Amino acid sequence: MTTLLRVEDLEFKQKPKRGFFKKQSKFTLSKVSFELNAGETLAILGENGSGKSLLGKLLVGAEVPSGGHIYLNGQKLSPYNLKQRCLNIRMVFQHSNESLNPGINVAKILGNPLILNTKLNASERQKKIEDTLKLVGLLPDHMFFYRHMLSDGQRQRLALAKALILDPQVIVADEPFAALDPSVRSQTINLIMKLQKDLGLGFIFISHNLGIIRHISDRVLIMQDGNLVETGKTDVIFNWPKSEYTEKLIKSHQSLITPR
Structure with a gap:
């Protein structure tokens, strides 16, 4: 398989800030390295505060790393060239409301990134918006809707459309x-897996839901307290975990799904 994304020794050292009463603690993400192939899903798993969301932000350029390098198709990405990063690595957030402006309609939500990052004219932008809406299972007429007019599932599809509108190669989903409720969640998972197959996207899926991770991921990266604990193929990690921390996570998941 073709290596799409390569991360080498990526790290982040947060400078401590002083509050009114005490010095705030700093968070350090130790050196992380991994590869992502085209059409592959890498899951980043860990408890709250493990650094998994921070790692996602470093990949999309929302945070600047203290060290290390990111390569896309063998080309080094500059941590300060946000347009280069924005075009190729896009993010889907947990709460779609936070990433969707309630004051503008869907056409503008999807159109603004095209205006800022492409040379498409108005008619070409409209066609691109319609095609992307269809791609995620929405109707062309949805471009006239506002955020409050959409269901939770439709908002998440719109958030996915917003990530896809610039034809990225990698999607980071936090x-x-x-x-989402279980039925909508199942539909969205199936949609993402279909899009990945059809478009050859690389997916980085950040979660602590082991059931979903086992279902959709090819490989898993385990994080704890800002450190990379272990990484490997999903089946291998779930069946033969090397670290006590990974084994603890898997056993806690199995205790929830095993009937008593």
């Missing part, structure tokens, strides 16, 4: 299903 807990994209946590706020």
Whole structure:
């Protein structure tokens, strides 16, 4: 398989800030390295505060790393060239409401990134918006809707359309299903898996839901307190975990799904 994304020794050292009463603690993400192939899903798993969401932000350029390098198709990405990063690596957030402006309609939500990052004219932008809406299972007429007019599932599909509108090669999804009810969650998971197959996207899926991770991921990266604990193929990690921390996570998941 073709290596799409390569991360080498990526790290982040947060400078401590002083509050009114005490010095705030700093968070350090130790050196993390991994590869992502085209058409592959890498899951980043860990408890709250493990650094998994921070790692996602470093990949999309929302945070600047203290060290290390990110390569896309063998080309080094500059941590300061946000347009280069924005075009190729896009993010889907857990709460779609936070990423969708309630004051503008869907056409503008999807059209603004095209205006800022492409040379498409008005008619070409409209066609691109319609095609992307269809791609995620929405109707062309949805471009006239506002955020409050959409259901939770439709908002998450719109958030996915917003990530896809610039034809990225990698999608980073940070807990994209946590706020959805089970039936809508299942539909969204199936949609993402279909899009990945059809478009050859690389997916980085951040979660603590082991059931979903086991279902959709090819490989898993385990994080704890800002450190990379272990990584490997999903089946291998779930059946033969090397670290006590990974084994604890898997056993806690199995205790929830095993009938008493």
